[in-house]
Amino acid sequence: MRSALLDVAELSKRFPIKAGGGSFSRLRRRFAGGPEKLPHVHAVDDVSFTIGEGETVGLVGESGCGKSTLVRVLARLLDPSDGSVRLGGRDLSLMPARRFARDPDRAKVQMVFQDAGESINPRFTAFAAIADPLRRIKGLGGVALTAKVERTAAECGLPEALLSRFPHQLSGGQRARVGIARAVALEPQLLILDEPTAALDVSVQVVILQLLQRLKSELGMSYLFVSHDLSVVRLLCDRVIVMYLGRIVEVGPAREVFERPLHPYTQALVAAVPRLGQPPTQDRLQGEPRSPIDPDPKVCRFYGRCPQGTERCTVEMPLLRKSGAAREVACHLIAEVQT
Amino acid sequence: MTAAAGLAVENLSVEFRTRSGIVKALDRVSFAVAPGETVALVGESGSGKSVTAYAIMRLLDDAGRITGGRALLGDVDLLAATPAELRRLRGRRIAMVFQNPRSALNPIRSVGHQIADVLVEHEKLSRRAAAAKAVELLRAVGITDPARRASAYPFEMSGGMCQRVMIAIALAARPAVLIADEPTTGLDVTTQAVIMDLIGELSSSIGMATVFITHDLALAAERARRIVVMHAGHVVESAPVAALFAAPRHPYTAELVAATPASVSVLDDLASIPGSLPDLRRADLPACRYLDRCRRTQPECARNVSMVAPGAIHAFACRNPLP
Helix, strand or coil: CCCEEEEEEEEEEEEECCCCCCHHHHHHHHHHHCCCCCCEEEEEEEEEEEEECCCEEEEECCCCCCHHHHHHHHCCCCCCCEEEEEECCEEHHHCCHHHHCCCHHHHHEEEECCCHHHHCCCCCCHHHHHHHHHHHHHCCCHHHHHHHHHHHHHHCCCCHHHHHCCHHHCCHHHHHHHHHHHHHCCCCCEEEEECCCCCCCHHHHHHHHHHHHHHHHHHCCEEEEECCCHHHHHHHCCEEEEEECCEEEEEEEHHHHHHCCCCHHHHHHHHCCCCCCCCCCCCCCCCCCCCCECCCCCCCCCCCCCCCCCHHHHCCCCCCEECCCCCEECCHHHHHHHC | CCCCCCEEEEEEEEEEEECCEEEEEEEEEEEEECCCCEEEEECCCCCCHHHHHHHHCCCCCCCEEEEEEEEEECCEEHHHCCHHHHHHHECCCEEEECCCHHHHCCCCCCHHHHHHHHHHHHCCCCHHHHHHHHHHHHHHCCCCCHHHHCCCCHHHCCHHHHHHHHHHHHHCCCCCEEEEECCCCCCCHHHHHHHHHHHHHHHHHHCCEEEEEECCHHHHHHHCCEEEEEECCEEEEEEEHHHHHHCCCCHHHHHHHHCCHHHCCCHHHCCCCCCCCCCCCCCCCCCCCCHHHCCCCCHHHHCCCCCECCCCCCEECCCCCCC
């Protein structure tokens, strides 16, 4: 077992939402009934997991399940509501996101954003985009900075001639390389990839995926790879975490999870992936997810959409439990089968 | 070749006038879709899939010009139809589902009204009857609590629900032909599966010919009967799904299959496609636009390449095809 690089424990993130009515009615309510209790969206709810050194972990789930909020808390762009995020022993969650931006450990967790065309400053050349974090966080300058930018660009397959170009003068694949180079230049221990190939054609996607694979073995990073493309997750990841409405429902080795999904949600997810040479399966998820606004803590989040839900699922929230050597699943039905 | 119903596109060519020259976006694109059949148009971005759809629907913007060809809907050539004829045909005989439902729907009109508009215009229903039918259609596309949702605006709905609304609008008048341009791009796989089931069920129940545009080869293989592969404004291969994957004849098709993640079990087996699309503004575009990327090039490829066995069950445009 590899030692854990990242240890996330009981992490939650809740966002307050504005109650109805204007500021006057809110003021009146506050005077009438003491401190106002705002409803909250439970975007991430009691999430615990680890990422080992050199490991690639996939994070999957439908839009709105909290993947993006989770990775933004891990990258310390957002402050968690509860829980801890330990990186190499240090609890990063204790420091506010604003202050963490200037912390030397900022370099250790880096992120590659979904659409490089949108996440690179349009007024920065490729060189400036890669150089900016090096200057701010590593304090590099002058010849050392130029050398580092050029070396990283070369590692990421960006020819030197392109470094003077602006994002709009680059192709989608080249922009993706700039986004990766910018993050990798800081030599992070953990690289968070938020759908890095979603905007790319298959032919370009292949090159970027293979680049990521090569960089990982050369630089010894761990990856947290967020994607909704399960056929890509299957190829790239050692382990996979499946989220549903803010909670982890299943964790396990990627190959095993996709070949033999245990949780009813994972089963529906895997069944929906188109496969070459096979007719579509018939298992479909009906209905819509439950509301994430102040959900009942006793009811399984998947209840109502789950084809196998029972009485017990409405009175007791299923917790993530071991199921076999390397797998965990949060479902009453599975736990009963195992014991 | 005239289809009794269904859609037959013959030698469709489209150019765009731009400041930096004329872009030859489509060059003699031909394919046919029979009633009840689903044909997938696949290719990378820039291959001309969406331009084909917009040209057939006559929705190209002013810079685009149709320079040749026909698009037969029964006996009617859509490319020669007058604006008045088009108004009658669009929505009733041929309808389109657009890629981004949120921007294709009217943001300041409730979705029930937007569906009812189609029924009032084409089915000559009264407003009251159309509103009731709109609720029924929302139910048919799987929206829960349709009576309440009919008065919702697009921004109040999720992407998947907006896409269902757009499908309801497209299918309101039971068209003979549906063009679905990347209808599930940006949606979750679980939602994608439900939306594709819906289109499939409706097309087989009313015998609708469906043109399904996608960049996802695995999805095309799962949902279509035939696949038409496009590259740089050309149709390079057209074949039934099984034949296309078992024995692709055009080198580009083979490369596309090899680059699809669903086709392999380890990352190293995925193969990238060398090079990129040619500049379609070039005056000296070679006859085969795949020439510069191809590993099987022959001298005559630059001068003359035509479709081998056009109209046959398995057609391809290559001088040196794979065995």
